[in-house]
Amino acid sequence: MAPDISIVIPVYNGAAYLAACLKAVRELRPAPLECIVVDDGSTDGSARIAQTAGVTVVSTSGRRGPGCARNLGAGMARGGILLFVDADVVVPPAALARIAARFSEDPARDAVIGSYDQDPASPDLLSQYRNLLHCYTHQRGQARTCGFWTGCGAMRTAVFRSYGGFDETHTRPRIEDVELGTRLRHAGRQVWLDKGLQVKHLKRLRFWTVMRTDLVDRAIPWTLLILRSNQMPADLNLQCGQRFSVLASGWAALALILSVVCAAVFGGRLAAALVLSATIAAVAVMALNSDFYRFLARVRNPWFCLRAFPLHCLYFLCGGAGFAAGLTSHVWSRLALQNRGADQPLCADPAESPAEFVSSSGGLTPGPTPSCSAVRSDM
Numbered sequence: 001m002a003p004d005i006s007i008v009i010p011v012y013n014g015a016a017y018l019a020a021c022l023k024a025v026r027e028l029r030p031a032p033l034e035c036i037v038v039d040d041g042s043t044d045g046s047a048r049i050a051q052t053a054g055v056t057v058v059s060t061s062g063r064r065g066p067g068c069a070r071n072l073g074a075g076m077a078r079g080g081i082l083l084f085v086d087a088d089v090v091v092p093p094a095a096l097a098r099i100a101a102r103f104s105e106d107p108a109r110d111a112v113i114g115s116y117d118q119d120p121a122s123p124d125l126l127s128q129y130r131n132l133l134h135c136y137t138h139q140r141g142q143a144r145t146c147g148f149w150t151g152c153g154a155m156r157t158a159v160f161r162s163y164g165g166f167d168e169t170h171t172r173p174r175i176e177d178v179e180l181g182t183r184l185r186h187a188g189r190q191v192w193l194d195k196g197l198q199v200k201h202l203k204r205l206r207f208w209t210v211m212r213t214d215l216v217d218r219a220i221p222w223t224l225l226i227l228r229s230n231q232m233p234a235d236l237n238l239q240c241g242q243r244f245s246v247l248a249s250g251w252a253a254l255a256l257i258l259s260v261v262c263a264a265v266f267g268g269r270l271a272a273a274l275v276l277s278a279t280i281a282a283v284a285v286m287a288l289n290s291d292f293y294r295f296l297a298r299v300r301n302p303w304f305c306l307r308a309f310p311l312h313c314l315y316f317l318c319g320g321a322g323f324a325a326g327l328t329s330h331v332w333s334r335l336a337l338q339n340r341g342a343d344q345p346l347c348a349d350p351a352e353s354p355a356e357f358v359s360s361s362g363g364l365t366p367g368p369t370p371s372c373s374a375v376r377s378d379m
Contacts, residue, residue: 003100005154006079007035010069014087015044017202022053024090032096033079037087038069046087067166067176070150074160082157084150084177088203089116091152095197099154102194110189111148111155111181114197115139118299122204128300129308130210131201133315136295138193145193148181152199159189174217175225182229211318219322220329227330241288242316246323248288249316252281285313 007025011018018037025035037050041063050057058076060069074082081103085091095114102112115138120131138149148155163183166176181191259274286293289312296305 003030003032003096004080005032005083005096005099006074006077006081006157007032007083007085008038008070008073008077009035009050009085009087010038010040010066010073011042011046011050011087012040012063012066012069013042013044013046015042015046015049017088018046018049019053020090020202021085021087022050022055024093025055025085026053027093028091028096029093030096032083034077036073036076038073040064040066040069063171065168065171065176066150066173067170068168070176071165071168074157074165077157080157081154082160083152083154085199086151088201089151090200090202092199095152095199098194098197102192102197103154103156106190108190109192110159110184111153111191112194112197113138113145113149113153113191114151114194114199115149116151116201117198119200121200121202124204125304125307126207126210126311127201127203127205128304129296129311130205132296132299133292133312134201135198136292139195140291141193141195143193145191146181146185147178148184148191150177151201152197153177159184163187163189172217173213175221178222179225182225186229211314214315214318215322215325219319220326223323223326224330227327242319245285245288246316246320248281248284249313250320252278252285252313253317255281282313285316 009018009021009025014021022035022037025032035055037047037053037055037057039047039050039057039059041060047057047059056076058072060072070084081099083096083099099112103109116131116135118132118135120127122128163180165180167179168176170176184191255274255278259271259278262274263271286309292312293305293309296308
């Protein structure tokens with residue numbers, strides 16, 4: 001008997017990975033109730049690949065962003081559970097059975113998320129390091145976690161619809177899954193991390209794309225979300241050791257920059273002291289993250305761990321810069337509102353944002369989204 005699970009996969013120019021993703025969906029045992037691929041304005045033939053795979057394909061009629069795409073797919077879904085999967089991941093054959101079991105164990109569970117596995121497809125250092133960082137972070141996280149994850153995350157359909165789905169503000173992937181998880185947590189809902197639910201990431205990561213994503217698409221909006229919600233849970237990326245690592249990495253970078261200036265202006269003694277302090281800060285980062293570095297050495301090798309260390313420091317620097325920028329933006333916005341004597345909130349509730357959900361005979365449908373044509377076929 002097929003589980004009552006609808007799979008929703010948004011895609012934007014994901015032709016390089018989508019076929020492998022859908023092949024894994026076809027190999028799921030038991031099979032899902034349906035698989036809905038939402039094409040978000042792709043120009044590389046992604047929609048044709050999905051149609052060839054024999055799944056339901058709908059379109060957002062232009063680049064609307066992953067939040068809008070997932071909401072559109074969820075609005076069409078017939079299953080009692082929604083499983084959101086990224087177009088660049090491969091789910092294991094027993095994933096649906098595992099997800100169904102997690103929900104059956106406790107009716108109070110509203111959502112279940114997984115993680116990347118330890119064997120990403122792309123062999124380059126950056127892709128390997130970032131995927132292993134994600135895997136490690138989730139594997140060390142709390143069972144009842146603080147956020148949602150759309151790489152492989154399932155949620156009861158009724159819960160998803162009652163909370164208005166994902167924020168549709170942005171046309172690029174940002175933290176719409178984290179934001180939805182924050183709303184659920186504030187409402188007392190339960191999101192569970194199943195550490196055995198692991199998927200393979202296929203995408204090759206590019207350095208400058210990762211830096212931009214870390215700073216602009218994650219650190220800054222996440223900081224604003226934390227400041228608006230007045231909560232910073234000590235879980236996943238926000239554990240105390242991670243916060244101190246941001247401070248230590250920031251001081252190490254600043255001390256090195258100041259040492260160059262001081263060497264030119266004041267001579268070598270002060271510069272040497274600054275270099276020493278930067279070295280101490282770097283050692284502090286190593287100590288704070290020693291378990292992660294042992295993990296890298298164990299699943300790869302010590303040389304890989306050594307090469308990954310500068311990338312890890314850059315990761316912390318982006319997080320620190322994003323927090324500073326987000327805090328500045330938040331304070332500036334508050335001051336501007338006070339000067340205008342405004343009494344409206346800084347940010348509209350996502351449930352009242354561009355996506356207004358209305359009831360229909362088919363369930364939840366996004367009101368202002370463009371009309372989409374569905375192509376249905378049996379899986």
